[in-house]
Amino acid sequence: MLIRRVAIIAVIMAAYAFYRAAGEKASLTAFGLLSFVAAAQFAPAIIGGLIWRRGNFQGAMIGLLVGFSVWFTTLLLPILAVPDTFIPAINELGLQLPSDMSTKNSAISHINQGTIWSLLLNLLCYILFSLFTRQSIREKIQVATLFQEESQTANVTHEQDWVGVASNEDIRAVGERFLGPDKTRSLFEYFERQFHTKLSASKQASPEFLRYIETQLASVIGSSTAKVVLDSTLKGREMQIEDVVSIVDEANQVMQFNRDLLQSAIENIALGISVIDKSLKLVAWNQSYLDFFNYPPGFVKVGRKIEDLVRFNLNATNLSPDKVETLVKLRLEMIERGEKHEYERERPDGSVLLIQGTPTINGGFVTTFSDITRMRKTEIALKETNTYLEQRVKERTEELSKLNDKLSRATRLSEQANQSKTRFLASASHDLLQPLNAARLFTSALQPKIADAPEASSLLAHIDRSLNAAEEILSTLLDISKMDAGALEPQISDFCLNDILHPLSHEFGAIATDKRIQLETVFCSAVVRSDIQMLRRVIQNFLSNAIRYTDNGRVILGCRRSQQGIRIEVWDTGPGIPNDQLNHIFEEFKRLPQQGADKSGLGLGLAIVDRISHMLKHPVSVNSTQGKGSVFRITVPYGDASSINLKEDTNLTRPPGSLEGRVILCIDNDQSILQAMEALLRGWKCKVITASTLAEALTKTADTIPDIILADYQLDNNVNGLDLMDELKSQWHCQVPGVLITAVNTDDLKETTANRGYFFLNKPVKPAAVRALISTKLKKSS
Numbered sequence: 208m209l210i211r212r213v214a215i216i217a218v219i220m221a222a223y224a225f226y227r228a229a230g231e232k233a234s235l236t237a238f239g240l241l242s243f244v245a246a247a248q249f250a251p252a253i254i255g256g257l258i259w260r261r262g263n264f265q266g267a268m269i270g271l272l273v274g275f276s277v278w279f280t281t282l283l284l285p286i287l288a289v290p291d292t293f294i295p296a297i298n299e300l301g302l303q304l305p306s307d308m309s310t311k312n313s314a315i316s317h318i319n320q321g322t323i324w325s326l327l328l329n330l331l332c333y334i335l336f337s338l339f340t341r342q343s344i345r346e347k348i349q350v351a352t353l354f355q356e357e358s359q360t361a362n363v364t365h366e367q368d369w370v371g372v373a374s375n376e377d378i379r380a381v382g383e384r385f386l387g388p389d390k391t392r393s394l395f396e397y398f399e400r401q402f403h404t405k406l407s408a409s410k411q412a413s414p415e416f417l418r419y420i421e422t423q424l425a426s427v428i429g430s431s432t433a434k435v436v437l438d439s440t441l442k443g444r445e446m447q448i449e450d451v452v453s454i455v456d457e458a459n460q461v462m463q464f465n466r467d468l469l470q471s472a473i474e475n476i477a478l479g480i481s482v483i484d485k486s487l488k489l490v491a492w493n494q495s496y497l498d499f500f501n502y503p504p505g506f507v508k509v510g511r512k513i514e515d516l517v518r519f520n521l522n523a524t525n526l527s528p529d530k531v532e533t534l535v536k537l538r539l540e541m542i543e544r545g546e547k548h549e550y551e552r553e554r555p556d557g558s559v560l561l562i563q564g565t566p567t568i569n570g571g572f573v574t575t576f577s578d579i580t581r582m583r584k585t586e587i588a589l590k591e592t593n594t595y596l597e598q599r600v601k602e603r604t605e606e607l608s609k610l611n612d613k614l615s616r617a618t619r620l621s622e623q624a625n626q627s628k629t630r631f632l633a634s635a636s637h638d639l640l641q642p643l644n645a646a647r648l649f650t651s652a653l654q655p656k657i658a659d660a661p662e663a664s665s666l667l668a669h670i671d672r673s674l675n676a677a678e679e680i681l682s683t684l685l686d687i688s689k690m691d692a693g694a695l696e697p698q699i700s701d702f703c704l705n706d707i708l709h710p711l712s713h714e715f716g717a718i719a720t721d722k723r724i725q726l727e728t729v730f731c732s733a734v735v736r737s738d739i740q741m742l743r744r745v746i747q748n749f750l751s752n753a754i755r756y757t758d759n760g761r762v763i764l765g766c767r768r769s770q771q772g773i774r775i776e777v778w779d780t781g782p783g784i785p786n787d788q789l790n791h792i793f794e795e796f797k798r799l800p801q802q803g804a805d806k807s808g809l810g811l812g813l814a815i816v817d818r819i820s821h822m823l824k825h826p827v828s829v830n831s832t833q834g835k836g837s838v839f840r841i842t843v844p845y846g847d848a849s850s851i852n853l854k855e856d857t858n859l860t861r862p863p864g865s866l867e868g869r870v871i872l873c874i875d876n877d878q879s880i881l882q883a884m885e886a887l888l889r890g891w892k893c894k895v896i897t898a899s900t901l902a903e904a905l906t907k908t909a910d911t912i913p914d915i916i917l918a919d920y921q922l923d924n925n926v927n928g929l930d931l932m933d934e935l936k937s938q939w940h941c942q943v944p945g946v947l948i949t950a951v952n953t954d955d956l957k958e959t960t961a962n963r964g965y966f967f968l969n970k971p972v973k974p975a976a977v978r979a980l981i982s983t984k985l986k987k988s989s
Contacts (some may be wrong), residue, residue: 228287240318241282244325248274251330266337274329281321310789359576369722376408378420381437385424394423483513485570487542499560499576513572514539525555542572551579559583580763642879646971647671649883683820684747697738697823701846704731704766704773707743712764715750724757726750729765733773736846740954741819745827746775748816749839753779760836772844792829793817816841866981867892872913874898874931875948876923884917887974899923901931905938912939915984920956929963944984948972 251274252267373785375758382391395406406416417437424433432821479496483489489511497507499518507516517538521531541548545566552560558580565573657663712728719726735742746764753762760780767774784792793813820827820841831837871893873884881897896913898904900923916935918928932945947960950970959968966980 220392225287237318241286244282244318244322245275245278247326248324248329249709251326251333255333263340264332264336264339265340266333266489268986269781270329270331270333272711273332274325277328278321279983281324282318285317321545363827373412373417374408375406375410375412375416378416379408382420382423386427394420411457435669458512466977481513481516481574481578482567483542483572483574485541487513487572488573490515491518496576499578523555524552542566545570545572593832596630610817646883649886653886696954697741699736699737699738701734701848701850702739704733704735704775705740708764711743711746711750715754719754719762722754722757724754724759725761726754727763731773733766733768734846734848735773735843737823737825737843741823742825742841742843745816745819745825745841746777748813748949749777749841752813753777753781753837755841757781757836769842772842774840776838778836778838780836783835784829784831784837785833786831789829790829791843837981864986865892866978868894869915869981869985870894870896870911870913871981872896872898872904872916872935873918873921874904874928875919876921877919881917887977891978901926901934904931904935908939913943915981916943916945917948917981918945920947920951929960931964932965933963946980946984 216923246412248271250810251270252262255262256267317661379391379395382394386394397403398416399406402415421433421437424437474493476493477495480493481489481492481496482491488509489507490509492507499521500516502516502519506519514535517535521534526534542564547562547565549563552562554560561577561579563575563577565575567573580888602662708728708730712726712730716726750762750764757779759783762780763776763778764776765776767776777798816827819825825844826842828840829837848927866888871888873881873888873895874897876899878899881899885895885897892910894903896911897905898907916932918932920928922928922931928947928949932943932947936945946968947965947969948968950957952969957967966984967979968976
C-alpha cells in the first residue's frame with residue numbers, strides 16, 4: 208500500500224516537472240503523440256507473446272530497451288534538451304532532428320519518423336534475440352498452457368495410434384503400475400467376459416481394449432494424464448514440457464477440487480473439526496471449531512502446533528499452570544501413540560464439550576468437538592424425573608400393597624363368611640329338617656286314624672302341604688348356598704338320557720293326571736356328558752313349573768339333536784311370560800303374577816337352574832308367547848356311547864308289599880323323630896325297636912335281631928349311623944339290610960353309603976318312599 212502511494216506521488220511529480228521543462232517548447236498535440244508512441248513500445252512484445260510461441264523474455268526486454276532508447280533519443284530529448292547545444296551534435300550522427308518543436312507540423316512530422324524507427328528496431332530486436340536465445344522453464348510452461356492446440360500430444364488422442372505398438376502383456380504392466388495387480392486382473396477378467404474374448408499375453412492389444420484401459424486409467428489419474436502415460440509408455444516418446452504442464456494442471460485441479468470439497472463438507476458440519484498431520488501441526492479446521500474456543504485473530508493457521516492450541520484451550524479453564532502442562536502432555540502422548548480417545552470437558556460458562564479423537568491412516572489425527580450441554584441437561588432432568596417417578600412408584604406400590612392386604616383380608620373374611628353361611632345353612636337345615644321330618648312322620652301316622660273324619664283329614668292335608676313347602680324351601684336354600692360357596696362339585700360322566708327321562712315321566716305323569724293335564728314324553732336314547740343328578744334337577748324344575756302354571760292343555764318333554772349337542776326342551780300351553788320379564792325369571796324368589804295358575808311355587812326353581820347351567824356350562828334359553836305357552840331349553844354335549852352299558856329301565860316305585868310283623872330297628876338321637884317313626888311304622892303293623900346309642904340298640908336287640916335298620920347319620924358323641932350299623936352287624940354276626948336317613952345331602956356321603964352296602968334317604972323322608980324302600984330291601988334280603 209505504501210509503495211503504491213509513493214509511486215503515485217512520484218508519477219505526479221514527474222509529470223509536473225516535465226510540464227515545467229517542456230511546456231513552452233512543444234504543443235499539447237505533440238505531448239499526446241509522444242505519450243502514445245511510448246506506450247506503443249509494448250505492442251511488439253504483447254502481440255508476439257499472444258501469436259508466436261518462440262518469443263521469450265530476453266527478446267521482449269531487449270526490444271523494449273532498444274525501442275525506448277530510440278524514442279528517448281529522437282522524441283523526448285529534442286523537447287527537453289537545449290537546441291543550440293544538443294540538436295547539432297545529434298545531426299552530425301546522421302539523424303535529422305528538428306531545431307524547432309513549437310510548430311505543429313514540424314512536431315508531427317518528427318514524431319512520425321521517431322515512431323517508425325523505434326517500433327521497427329523494437330520488433331527486429333524482439334524477433335532476433337528470441338530466435339537465438341533459449342526459453343526458460345517458466346516460459347515453456349506458460350507457452351504450453353497458452354498453445355496447447357499446437358502440442359505434439361494433441362494428436363495423441365486416439366487409440367488407433369497405439370494399435371500394433373503394444374501387446375496385452377504391455378497393457379497389463381502399465382495397469383499394474385498405476386492400478387495395482389488385483390484391480391488390473393479383475394479388469395482383464397471383466398473385459399474377457401464382456402466381449403467373449405481371450406486376452407493372450409503375446410497378442411496385440413485391440414482398439415476396444417486400449418479404449419477400455421484408457422477409460423479405467425482416466426478414472427484414477429485423469430483423462431489427460433492417461434493419454435500422456437499411454438502414449439509415452441507404448442510409443443516410447445519422451446515426455447514434453449507440455450505433457451508435464453497438462454498433468455500438473457489436471458492434478459492441481461483435482462487437488463483443488465478435493466480441497467474445496469473437503470472444506471465445504473467440514474464447514475457444513477455442526478461439529479467443530481480440527482485435522483493435524485503426523486508432525487502434530489494443524490492442516491484443516493472449520494468455522495465451528497473457531498466458534499467453540501474464541502481464538503484471537505490470526506492465531507489459528509496452517510502449520511500451527513497442536514500443542515499451542517491445546518494449551519490455549521486449557522488456559523481458558525482457570526486451571527493451574529502445572530495442571531495445564533500435565534494435561535497438554537497427556538493429550539500429545541495420546542495423539543503420538545495414535546490412541547483413539549473420547550472425553551468430556553466442562554467449560555467455565557457451564558457448557559459441556561464432547562471431544563473425540565480418531566487417528567488417520569497417514570499418521571495424522573482428526574478431533575471433533577460437539578456441544579452436548581443440552582443433552583447433559585436433559586440427562587440430569589431425566590435422572591431427576593426418574594428418581595421422582597421411582598419414589599412415586601414406591602409410594603404407589605406401598606399403597607397398592609396396603610390395598611391388596613386389605614382386599615386379601617376382606618376376601619378372606621368374605622370367604623370365611625361364605626363358609627360360615629354355608630355351614631350355618633347346613634346346620635340350620637339339618638336342625639330344621641329334624642322336626643319337619645318328625646312332623647311329616649306324625650302326619651303320615653295320623654292320616655289312617657282320621658280317615659273317617661273329613662274335616663280332620665282336610666286339616667291334616669293342609670298341614671302336610673305346609674310341611675312340604677317348608678321342606679322344599681330349606682332344601683333349595685341349602686343347594687343354592689352350596690353352589691354359591693363352590694362346595695357342590697359336578698360329577699361329570701357319560702349316561703343315556705332315558706335314565707333321566709323315564710323316571711321323570713313316571714313321577715310327573717301322576718301329578719299331571721291329578722291336574723287333568725296331558726304329559727307327553729318323547730324318549731331319547733342318545734348318550735350325553737354331564738352330571739346326571741344336576742341335569743335331572745334342571746329338567747325336574749322345568750317340568751314342575753310347566754305343570755304348575757298350566758291349567759289345561761298339555762306339557763311335552765322331548766329332545767332335539769344339533770351340532771352343539773342334545774337340546775332338551777319342555778313345552779307347555781300355559782299363560783306365557785311377558786318379553787320384558789324373560790331376564791328376571793331366573794332371579795331368586797321371582798314369581799310372576801299368573802291368574803288361574805297354581806301359586807304354590809317358591810320362585811327358587813329357575814334360580815337353581817341358572818346356577819346349575821353356569822356350573823355345567825350348559826346354555827339355557829327360553830321363548831314364550833303370552834296366551835299360548837312357553838318353552839324352556841338346555842343344551843347338553845354329546846357323550847361317548849362306548850363307555851356305558853345301556854340298561855333297561857326299572858321302576859323303583861313299585862307298589863309296596865305288606866310289612867305286617869316285620870321287626871324294624873330305628874336309631875336316632877332325636878326322641879321326637881323316634882316317636883314319629885314308631886307311630887308311622889306301628890300304623891303299618893310293624894314291630895318297632897327304638898334306640899339312641901349303640902349300647903341301647905344292643906340291649907334291646909339281645910333277644911331279637913331286626914329285619915332292617917333305619918339309622919340317622921349324625922348321632923351323639925361324634926358317632927355316625929354307618930359305623931353304628933357296621934358294629935351292630937358285627938355283633939350279630941349276620942347281614943341285616945340298613946337305610947341311612949339324614950339331612951346331610953352330599954355326593955361323598957351318598958357314595959360312601961352305597962360302597963358300604965346301605966341305601967340312602969334324605970330328610971325329611973316321605974312315608975311312601977320309606978315304605979317302598981323297606982319293602983324292596985326286605986324282599987331282596989329274603
